[in-house]
Amino acid sequence: MNISVVVPLYNEDESLPELTEWIRKVMLENAFSYEILLVDDGSTDTSWEVIEHLKRSHPEIAGIKFRRNYGKSAALNIGFEAAKGDVVITMDADLQDSPDEIPELYRRITQEKFDLVSGWKQKRHDPLSKTIPTKLYNAATRRMSGIKNLHDFNCGLKAYRKEVVKSIEVYGEMHRYIPVIAKWAGFTRIGEQVVEHRARKYGTTKFGLSRFINGLLDLLSIFFVGKFAKRPMHFFGTMGALSFIGGSICALWIVIDKLVLISNNQQYRNATDQPLFYFALVAIIVGFQLFLTGFVAELVSRSAPERNSYQIEKTV
The missing domain is CATH 3.90.550.10 (Spore Coat Polysaccharide Biosynthesis Protein SpsA; Chain A)
Structure with missing residues (x-):
């Protein structure tokens, strides 16, 4: 035809x-x-x-x-x-x-x-x-x-x-x-x-x-x-890794800054008093969640159900 x-x-x-x-x-x-x-x-x-x-x-x-x-x-x-x-x-x-x-x-x-x-x-x-x-x-x-x-x-x-x-x-x-x-x-x-x-x-x-x-x-x-x-982990995993690494760097900076101040006998603030602490915490949590989202998406993409299931009433 x-x-x-x-x-x-x-x-x-x-x-x-x-x-x-x-x-x-x-x-x-x-x-x-x-x-x-x-x-x-x-x-x-x-x-x-x-x-x-x-x-x-x-x-x-x-x-x-x-x-x-x-x-x-x-x-x-x-x-x-x-x-x-x-x-x-x-x-x-x-x-x-x-x-x-x-x-x-x-x-x-x-x-x-x-x-x-x-x-x-x-x-x-x-x-x-x-x-x-x-x-x-x-x-x-x-x-x-x-x-x-x-x-x-x-x-x-x-x-x-x-x-x-x-x-x-x-x-x-x-x-x-x-x-x-x-x-x-x-x-x-x-x-x-x-x-x-x-x-x-x-x-x-x-x-x-x-x-x-x-x-x-x-x-x-x-x-x-x-x-x-076909590769959702490449998207979610990359975003999650960047967020996690960024948060970890901020957290490490807070720790190093505190140790330097202690070694110099200088006054320091508690970590929780710094806005950077909360930014680091959120970034680490979000990064971990994005990574888990990518992992779950990988599992779903390998066994995705059919999207097109329609109820046909009649044919001629």
Whole structure:
């Protein structure tokens, strides 16, 4: 199979018939063998009924329904697990991503040998309250990840080699940083393609202001996990050792200073009367705790439970 199109969705019953028909048209014009995976993230409208109807008419469409709303990352992760195509295309269900971009994305994966090609909505149909924070996060992500050639990490329209989606794990709200996850997994041939961003035709956006706070937390998380997931002791142990050594040096200084004063028959203060004593004590305790945290994290990382366990209600 040439292409798997993975579409995560939440309350998009109005757009699904038009979207799937548009995708089918593009696939037939280019003679692609394909499947369309519609992952219903616990919709409360009639999205699942629409998917069932589309499945009866078009066998290349498959549907997966979550029992409740888990989020876009969960929907993508399950879609990646089910995908069978050599190239996997992801797009949003709100018709803001154009299926006409699929042939070029497919060509760049198969002919230019990219691992991942991410869309760039160079001209956006979004308010400034959304575009300005997005630019700031993209700039921060480029700096922290070292992926300098991407302008829009969070674009829903992306193309992947099959090996990429089968090798990465997307959880929490990490869908914003899939290129970073792919890079940490060893897939470094990452490209970008300018894509059309269309105005929303049906419904309203499902993302609020909390996405910007979550985005910052996710960025810090993915940076830490990417660098230290397999070696947490390197992070916590280093911080703990520095704190412990610094506290020990301060404590030793207090002792030496007291001994010098005693040897010279000079008056001295009790150690507990000096602020440096409490600094040294705290530094030693914190250092010891950080070291223990690193040790426990090492044990956990060797036997970590699965992060992605979702209750699937139905499949078609």
